[in-house]
Amino acid sequence: MAATIAALQGSASLQKQRLGQRAATPEQLGGDELANSRIATIQQRENLQRQHQQRQPDLATAERANKEAAAEALTLRTRAAELLARAAAVDAITGKPLRTEAAELDHRAAGIEAAMERRGAEADMYVRLELANLSLETEGVSAQVDAIDSEIERVHALATHRREHDEAGEETLHTLNERLGEASVALIDSLTGPLRENYDTTIATLQQAAQSASKVQGDRSSKEGDLLAQIQVQVVLMNIARTRADMLARSIRLLGAVATLGQTPGAGKWIESRQVLQQDRKAADAIATRARAEAVTLTGSLGGEAAAMLLGQLDGSGPPAEEPPSAAPTPDEPTPDELPAGGADGASVDPELDTLATSLVSIIGMPKSEQVAALRPLMKCDAPSQPCAIMDLDADLNKAVTDFAAAIEASPLANDPGAAMMATAVQSMAGADGSGMAQATLEGVQQSGPDTATITCTATIEDLGIPMTLETPAELTADGWKLTGLPAPAGTPPPTLAQMQNVLSSLNAITSKIQSGEIADTASLQQAVMTLAPQ
Numbered sequence: 001m002a003a004t005i006a007a008l009q010g011s012a013s014l015q016k017q018r019l020g021q022r023a024a025t026p027e028q029l030g031g032d033e034l035a036n037s038r039i040a041t042i043q044q045r046e047n048l049q050r051q052h053q054q055r056q057p058d059l060a061t062a063e064r065a066n067k068e069a070a071a072e073a074l075t076l077r078t079r080a081a082e083l084l085a086r087a088a089a090v091d092a093i094t095g096k097p098l099r100t101e102a103a104e105l106d107h108r109a110a111g112i113e114a115a116m117e118r119r120g121a122e123a124d125m126y127v128r129l130e131l132a133n134l135s136l137e138t139e140g141v142s143a144q145v146d147a148i149d150s151e152i153e154r155v156h157a158l159a160t161h162r163r164e165h166d167e168a169g170e171e172t173l174h175t176l177n178e179r180l181g182e183a184s185v186a187l188i189d190s191l192t193g194p195l196r197e198n199y200d201t202t203i204a205t206l207q208q209a210a211q212s213a214s215k216v217q218g219d220r221s222s223k224e225g226d227l228l229a230q231i232q233v234q235v236v237l238m239n240i241a242r243t244r245a246d247m248l249a250r251s252i253r254l255l256g257a258v259a260t261l262g263q264t265p266g267a268g269k270w271i272e273s274r275q276v277l278q279q280d281r282k283a284a285d286a287i288a289t290r291a292r293a294e295a296v297t298l299t300g301s302l303g304g305e306a307a308a309m310l311l312g313q314l315d316g317s318g319p320p321a322e323e324p325p326s327a328a329p330t331p332d333e334p335t336p337d338e339l340p341a342g343g344a345d346g347a348s349v350d351p352e353l354d355t356l357a358t359s360l361v362s363i364i365g366m367p368k369s370e371q372v373a374a375l376r377p378l379m380k381c382d383a384p385s386q387p388c389a390i391m392d393l394d395a396d397l398n399k400a401v402t403d404f405a406a407a408i409e410a411s412p413l414a415n416d417p418g419a420a421m422m423a424t425a426v427q428s429m430a431g432a433d434g435s436g437m438a439q440a441t442l443e444g445v446q447q448s449g450p451d452t453a454t455i456t457c458t459a460t461i462e463d464l465g466i467p468m469t470l471e472t473p474a475e476l477t478a479d480g481w482k483l484t485g486l487p488a489p490a491g492t493p494p495p496t497l498a499q500m501q502n503v504l505s506s507l508n509a510i511t512s513k514i515q516s517g518e519i520a521d522t523a524s525l526q527q528a529v530m531t532l533a534p535q
Contacts, residue, residue, distance in 0.1 A: 031155050038148045045141040052134040059128065066116045073109040073116070080105035184255055188273045191251055196280065199244050203287060206237045210294075227298055234295035241288035248281035350447075353474065353481045357445045357455045360472060364440040364459050364487060368394070380475060380482035386497045387486050393500050400507045407514040416522055443469070451476040455483075456490070 083102035087095030210233045252274070356378060363374045372391045381388035405423050413419035440459040447453040453474045460468070470487040488494035495503075510528045513519040519528055 031152065031159070034148055034152050034155060038145060038152070041141055041144050041148060045138055045145065048134050048138045048141060052131055052138065055131055055134070059131070062119045062122070066119055069112045069116045069119075073112040076105045076109035076112070080109070187251060188255070188277070191248065191280075192273060192276060195247075199240070199284075202240060203237065206233055206240070209233050210237065227301060231295050231298045234291045234298065238288045238291035238295060241284045241291060245281050245284035245288060248277055248284065252277050252281065350476075350481065353445060353447070353453055353476075356474060356481045356483070357442055357457075360455055360483065360487070361440045361442045361457050364457065364470070368398075375483070375486075378483050380477055380484050383475070383484035385485045385494065387483065389497050390486060390495075390500055393497075393504060396504055397500070397507075400504055400511065404507055404511045404514075407511045411514050411517075412520055413514070413522065413525065419522055419525055440470075453481070457487075 080102040083098045083105070087098035087102070089095075090098075210230065255274075255277075359378060360375075363371055363378075366374060372394050375391065376388060379387050379391075408414060408419050408423055440457050443456040443458055445453055445455050455472045455474055456469065457472075458469050469490040471490045472483055472487045473485045474481055475484045476482075486494055510519065510525075513528065514525070519525055
C-alpha cells in the first residue's frame, strides 16, 4: 500500500507541476506582446503613409513651376525669332539693336530652361526617389502587420488546444488525487486499526513475558539461561517497537507529502490522524529505547564473552546475529513438535493437509519465477478460479514487464523519475518477478468442512518490510488435498484469469505506444498505466 501511495504521489506531483508550468491563455503565450507590436507597427505604417502624402505636393509644385517656365521660355524664344526676322529685313546698322534684343531674349529663355532641368532633376533625384522608398517601406510594414495577425491567430489556436489538453490533465490529476485519498485513508485506517491492535497485543504479550521471566527464581546453574531468556525478550521487544516506529515515520513522511498536494480527499483524514500517528511513533520509540536499555543492563549482569558479544550487537542497535538459547520448556509445557495443528473447533488437521500447508509456506518465500513450477503439483488446475491458467500467464507477464521497462529506457522517458516510479508500479501491479514475498510463516489451517479448508499465513513484502496476511483455499480431491486458488490478501478477492489477460494485453499495447513514440511524456504514461488496474 505504501509503495502504491508513493507511486501515485510522485505521479500527482509531476502532473501538478506540469499543469502549473503550462501556459494556457493567449496572454501567457505572448498575446499581449503581439497585440502591442501590432499597434506599434500599424502606427509606423500610418506615419509612412502620412510622410508620403506630405511629399506629394512638393512634386506637384515642381511640375507646375516647370510647366509655367516652359511657357515663358517659349514666349521669349518666339519674340526673339520675330526680332531676328525684322533685323534681317533691314541693313546691318539698323538691324543691330534688334539682333541684340533677340540675343538677350534667347539668353533669358536658356536660363529659364536650365532652371527647369534643375528642378526636374531634383524632383527625380529626391522627391520621386523618396516617395518610392516610402511606398516600399509602407508595403513592408503592411506585410509585418499581416504576419503579426497570422501569429495572433496561431497563438489563440494554440491557447485553445492547450486549454483542452490541460482540462484532460486536470481530470487525470483529479483521478490521481481520488486514488491517493482512498489509499491514504486505507493506510491510516490500517496503521490506527488492525496494525496497531496487533502491535499492542504483541507488545503487551512480550512485556508480560519479560515480567514473568524477571520473577523466575532458579538455582545458579539456570541463572545464565534465565538472563539470556530475559535479554532475548527485550531484544525482540526492541526490534518490534523499532520496526513499528520506522513504519510510522515512513508513513507520516509519505502522508505529509500527499497532503502538500492539496485537493486530496484523504487530506482531512490525515489532519485528524497526524497527531495520533506521531504520538504512536514516539511511544514506539520510547518502548524500543527502554527495551534496549534493559537489554544492556541485563547483558552487563551476564558477564563473560557472551556479554561482550551481546553488548557489541546492541551498540549497533540491531538484532543479535545469533539468537541466544531460550529456556527449556517446563515439564508442563509441550514442545513445538508436540503442539497440534489447529483445525475446526480445535480438532487435529489431516496430516496430508498439514503437509500441503507447510509446502505452500515454503514456496511463498521463493523467488516469483520459481514459484510456478513448485506450486503446480499442489494445484487443482480445473478449479473454477483456474489457478494454473493464471500461473501460465506468469512468464508472459514477466516478459511484458521487462519489455515495458526496456521501452522506457530506450525512450525520452529514460531519465524521468516519474517514469521510473510508473515502471515500479507496473511491476508490483502485474506481480512480476522481484515483487514477491519473504519470511512467510504459517498461522493456521482452518477446515470449514470435511473436504474444504483455508490455509492462513503471514508474509513480508520484500523491500518494504510490510507484513501481509494471505489466505489460500484447499479442497480434498481424489488425489488428496489440493490448492484450489492462489494465495491472496485476506479479505481481498484474487484477480480473475480474464482480468490478468486484460492486464497483459494492455501492458503490451502501452509498450508498443512507447516504442512508436505515441507515448512520449509522463502525463500520457500515467494515463495509460492507470488503465492496468484490474477492474
